[in-house]
Each structure stands twice: as structure tokens, then as C-alpha cells.
Amino acid sequence: GAKWTYTGPDGEDHWYKHYPFCRGPFQSPIDFEPELLRYDPTLVPVEVRNYNLSSHEQLTLSNNGHSVQLSLPPRMQLSGLPHLYSAAQLHLHWGSPSLPAGSEHTVNGRRFAAELHVVHFNSDRYPNISMAADKSDGLAVLGVLIEIGEFNPAFNQFLKYLNGVKYKDQRIQISAFNIRGLLPAHLNEYYRYDGSLTTPPCYASVLWTVFKNPVTISEKQFLALATSVFSSSQQESAPVVLNGNYRKPQNSENRIVLVSFQE
Numbered sequence: 443g444a445k446w447t448y449t450g451p452d453g454e455d456h457w458y459k460h461y462p463f464c465r466g467p468f469q470s471p472i473d474f475e476p477e478l479l480r481y482d483p484t485l486v487p488v489e490v491r492n493y494n495l496s497s498h499e500q501l502t503l504s505n506n507g508h509s510v511q512l513s514l515p516p517r518m519q520l521s522g523l524p525h526l527y528s529a530a531q532l533h534l535h536w537g538s539p540s541l542p543a544g545s546e547h548t549v550n551g552r553r554f555a556a557e558l559h560v561v562h563f564n565s566d567r568y569p570n571i572s573m574a575a576d577k578s579d580g581l582a583v584l585g586v587l588i589e590i591g592e593f594n595p596a597f598n599q600f601l602k603y604l605n606g607v608k609y610k611d612q613r614i615q616i617s618a619f620n621i622r623g624l625l626p627a628h629l630n631e632y633y634r635y636d637g638s639l640t641t642p643p644c645y646a647s648v649l650w651t652v653f654k655n656p657v658t659i660s661e662k663q664f665l666a667l668a669t670s671v672f673s674s675s676q677q678e679s680a681p682v683v684l685n686g687n688y689r690k691p692q693n694s695e696n697r698i699v700l701v702s703f704q705e
């Protein structure tokens with residue numbers, strides 16, 4: 443598809459020109475402001491299955507020019523949602539060294555340092571993510587807010603390989619690890635709403651679950667993420683560092699955000 447970026451002439455205010463859904467309804471991310479939140483006692487803890495991958499298994503870590511992403515096997519599943527969802531990939535959004543606030547979702551206007559997304563597709567109804575990506579009940583994405591603090595050994599299981607995917611279109615095989623370690627300790631407190639992909643083609647196909655409790659990575663880990671990855675390919679003369687790869691909060695259009703917790 444047409445190229446798009448986070449700044450400049452192909453930045454988010456121009457996405458709609460090639461990707462009309464980016465100007466459609468139910469866009470993500472949004473700011474979780476108190477007036478939108480409604481406690482829903484029927485929201486059960488998220489259950490993950492087969493997230494504890496064996497280190498004998500290999501996963502593909504790649505740089506697609508917009509983020510670093512890790513491929514995930516479809517036997518990793520989410521239950522406790524309206525359908526069964528199978529994992530496809532995870533990726534990150536982050537800030538820059540000078541502006542270390544790069545999460546997509548914000549909480550009452552607060553932007554976190556980064557945000558992890560674990561993308562799943564509705565495997566009750568669709569055979570793979572490409573068939574599910576543009577369907578209203580197609581995707582479920584787990585969002586994990588990330589703040590700077592304690593070193594995080596789970597994130598290091600893939601951050602330590604970033605130098606292998608410095609440039610756009612580079613990919614390497616890495617040993618699999620327990621993906622559950624990337625999520626917060628408790629999966630019972632989260633924000634839930636109907637939204638979209640936060641990148642083109644911006645399909646309104648995502649059931650969002652953003653956990654209330656952030657996880658931490660260290661300053662060193664954050665800087666590795668914010669300085670080691672380029673959106674340009676190795677062949678290009680001028681390397682363009684990839685950071686600030688987050689979309690601004692979209693109009694919540696009086697959408698209700700269900701929450702599984704009471705203040």
C-alpha cells in the first residue's frame with residue numbers, strides 16, 4: 443500500500459487520502475478520560491493460553507519500518523472474550539530520547555513511555571489475520587502501558603536482538619520465550635472498547651483490551667528501543683531513526699469505555 447509515516451507530508455493527518463477508513467468511525471487510540479468510563483461487573487479476567495512458548499521454538503523478529511514486530515504462533519490464544527482469538531504478532535509504540543512519552547492510549551491525558559500491542563484474530567470465524575483484519579469482529583488487541591522504571595527481563599528477551607533488525611525489512615529468527623512475562627501480573631483490571639487499527643488501513647475491526655496496570659522497562663531498555671531502530675532501509679544513504687511511532691488520541695465520539703475495575 444501507499445507509504446505512510448508519523449510526521450511530515452505522509453503523517454497521520456494525511457493517512458485518509460490513501461486509507462479512507464482512517465477518517466471513519468471508531469478510530470483508535472483514545473484518551474481514557476473519567477467521563478467515558480463505565481464499570482461493567484460482567485468483565486471477567488482475560489485468560490491467555492499457550493503464551494509460555496518453549497525456547498526450542500523460534501519466532502521472527504522484524505522491522506517493518508513502522509515498528510518492531512514479533513510473529514506469534516496461532517496456538518497462543520485469548521479466552522474470556524466474546525470469541526476465541528488466536529495470536530498473530532506483537533509490536534511496540536514508543537517515544538524518543540528527548541520526549542520519552544510514546545504510548546498510544548492515554549489515561550486522563552497521561553501518556554506513558556511506550557505501549558505493547560499483542561494482536562489476535564477471531565479464530566472462531568476467520569482462518570488467519572489477513573481475512574480477519576477488515577471485519578468488524580475480526581481482531582482483539584491487548585494493550586500494555588509501559589513506564590520507565592525497573593529493568594524488565596521479559597522485554598529483554600527480544601530487545602537484546604534489536605541490533606539485528608536495525609533497518610526496515612530486516613528480519614531475524616529468535617528463540618521463543620514466555621510471552622506472558624510481557625503482560626502485567628494481574629489481567630483482571632482493564633479498559634475495554636470497540637476501536638480500530640492505529641495504523642493504516644485503520645480498519646474499525648479491533649476489540650481493545652488495555653490493561654490498567656503498567657509494566658516497567660529500564661531507562662537503558664527504553665533508550666535501546668528509541669535509538670536502535672531505523673524506519674529507513676540499509677540501502678538508503680541517510681538513516682532515519684524510528685521513534686515517536688504513536689498515533690494521537692482520536693475523537694471518542696461519546697464512546698463508552700467499559701472498565702473491569704472500580705476506582
Ligand SMILES: NS(=O)(=O)c1c(F)c(F)c(S(=O)(=O)CCO)c(N[C@H]2CCc3ccccc32)c1F
Pocket residue numbers: 506508509511530531533559561571572575583638639640641642643
Ligand atoms: N496498533 S495496531 O495493533 O493497530 C497495529 C499496528 F500498529 C501495526 F503497525 C501493524 S503492522 O502490521 O505492523 C503495520 C501496518 O499494518 C498492525 N498490523 C496488523 C493489523 C492488520 C494486519 C494484517 C496482517 C498482519 C498484521 C496486521 C497493527 F494491528
Ligand SMILES: [Zn+2]
Pocket residue numbers: 533534535559640
Ligand atoms: Zn499497535
